[in-house]
Amino acid sequence: MIIVKFGGSVICNKEEPFSFNEKIVEMLVDEIAQFYPEKKFIIVHGGGSFGHPLAKKYEIRKGLGEKNIIGVCETHQAMLELNKKIVQKFLEKNLPAFPIPPSSIFIIEKGSIVDGWIKGIEEMLNRSFIPILFGDVAIAKDKGIDILSGDQIITYLANKLNADKVIFLMDVDGIYDRNPKEKGAKLIEKIDGKIKIQWEKKKFDVTGGIKNKIEEALKMPCKVYFINGTKKGNLTKAIKGEKVGTVKI
Ligand code: ADP
Ligand code: IPE
DSSP states (O other): OEEEEEOHHHHSOTTSTTOOOHHHHHHHHHHHHTTTTTSOEEEEEOOHHHHHHHHHHTTGGGOOOSSOHHHHHHHHHHHHHHHHHHHHHHHHTTOOEEEOOGGGTEEEETTEEEEEOOHHHHHHHHTTOEEEEEOEEEEETTTEEEEEOHHHHHHHHHHHTTOSEEEEEESSSSOBSSOTTSTTOOBOSEEOTTOOOOOOOOTTOSSOHHHHHHHHHTTOSSEEEEEETTSTTHHHHHHHTOSOSEEEO
């Protein structure tokens, strides 16, 4: 089973609220269709410009307060909206994508999953569905409510369901030694626990960006690819195990 993260930076233009990169999602779904049903997939998508701006506006990372309970619902609703757009693209290509809202099956603490009910996901996979999860709001033991990143969900699922491979789709070619926008930034081909990079925290990001992604990848029990999901053919290469982007072995 392969878990693919449709990063918010790929499916949306993060600078523009509620933007959806329809053509890129269509391209990615086409590539997945080449391998279905021989390979099993779980898709986890990010919040992009649907989740992050609302999570920020309603200060959801500070927890459930007196004033943000409606904001929690609105943030979840925005994620359902984005999820619907993505699921629709799979259905149009005849792929049985089935949404699983993470806020219904996970409890978190300090931003990580401490309790989850994933039997349904397993049984969906056994029946050839493609479960689609997403970064979401979630019940938090410490703060009442918090944001659960898609990247944390992947760590949990990769460990519990013994994923063969995880593929992170991003809007840059992989992990660089520093912010890829900086002059002289070099793409790193392989990463391990000793990796030290520099990054820039984006102002609209509530879940820790590339730093969180790398920290999570290092906890995963399988090969992890970081690739540019906006370039045609990259996802195919990663699924086949060919050289592309950055790999954590
Ligand atoms: P996503 O939204 O796809 O889940 P993030 O926005 O969290 O991904 O992380 C990808 C972004 O991180 C890229 O747009 C890139 O500009 C930025 N970034 C900052 N530092 C680095 C780095 N050292 N290597 C790769 N990307 C980096
Ligand atoms: C964030 O999920 C979810 C919300 C803000 C509601 P992610 O952390 O997985 O999102 P991206 O990939 O950075 O957009």
